[in-house]
Amino acid sequence: MDNVRVRFAPSPTGPLHMGGVRTALYNYLFAKKHNGTFILRVEDTDQTRFVEGAEAYILDALQWCGIEPDEGVGYGGEFGPYRQSERKGMYREYAEQLVAEDKAYYAFDTPEELEAMRERMKKAGVPSPQYNAVTREHMKNALVLSEEEVQKRIAAGDKYVIRMKMPRNEEVKFEDAIRGWVVVNTANLDDKVLFKSDGMPTYHLANIVDDHAMQITHVIRGEEWLPSAPMHVLLYQYFGW
Numbered sequence: 001m002d003n004v005r006v007r008f009a010p011s012p013t014g015p016l017h018m019g020g021v022r023t024a025l026y027n028y029l030f031a032k033k034h035n036g037t038f039i040l041r042v043e044d045t046d047q048t049r050f051v052e053g054a055e056a057y058i059l060d061a062l063q064w065c066g067i068e069p070d071e072g073v074g075y076g077g078e079f080g081p082y083r084q085s086e087r088k089g090m091y092r093e094y095a096e097q098l099v100a101e102d103k104a105y106y107a108f109d110t111p112e113e114l115e116a117m118r119e120r121m122k123k124a125g126v127p128s129p130q131y132n133a134v135t136r137e138h139m140k141n142a143l144v145l146s147e148e149e150v151q152k153r154i155a156a157g158d159k160y161v162i163r164m165k166m167p168r169n170e171e172v173k174f175e176d177a178i179r180g181w182v183v184v185n186t187a188n189l190d191d192k193v194l195f196k197s198d199g200m201p202t203y204h205l206a207n208i209v210d211d212h213a214m215q216i217t218h219v220i221r222g223e224e225w226l227p228s229a230p231m232h233v234l235l236y237q238y239f240g241w
């Protein structure tokens with residue numbers, strides 16, 4: 001337990017709620033107990049959910065609660081910037097690295113095409129259709145289109161996202177301090193978007209890149225994120241971290 005580094009990573013999508021304060025408190029206490037560092041990182045890559053003034057509210061609220069970061073937005077530190085929108089330039093490179101290694105791919109599907117796929121799958125008896133190892137075979141992505149077609153689309157300025165290529169049937173295993181061993185088969189995970197058409201990373205990519213870059217030793221987050229953890233573990237494996 002040397003050099004413990006933990007982070008509270010709220011998205012400025014509204015005021016800080018009690019669940020957030022609780023997560024911040026657990027991180028803070030864990031850092032204090034181990035003489036570690038408590039970091040505040042602002043995850044503001046979702047431009048559609050950005051709320052003006054939310055970040056200042058979160059900072060004020062933490063201060064009011066006496067849960068003060070050692071490092072982060074408003075506090076400085078050697079791993080900054082701590083606001084993801086200011087780190088924007090570095091994420092694309094990571095997404096492209098995965099594309100080059102065949103662990104991610106460009107996808108050009110429009111919202112209408114995605115919706116049509118979901119409808120088709122539902123009619124075929126799949127209750128919650130996903131973009132995955134099976135359905136991606138029938139979509140407009142670089143795994144299906146020719147290299148020439150892909151280049152043509154990019155040159156023409158067609159919108160695309162970068163999706164993670166999920167293995168079809170593999171077990172991902174990790175140890176959660178509260179739940180114990182969690183095992184999930186990749187057949188239940190979809191090809192999540194890592195990089196969006198607006199030039200921003202999704203939460204998943206930015207979060208794991210920054211946890212790595214900021215040398216986070218323990219991830220303490222709300223339980224609603226447990227279903228995303230297997231995917232994050234796979235991303236760590238893809239990057240070799």
Ligand code: GLU
Pocket residue numbers: 008009010011043203207220221222225
């Ligand atoms: N930005 C995420 C949130 O607001 C962070 C979750 C995490 O700690 O990974 O919930």
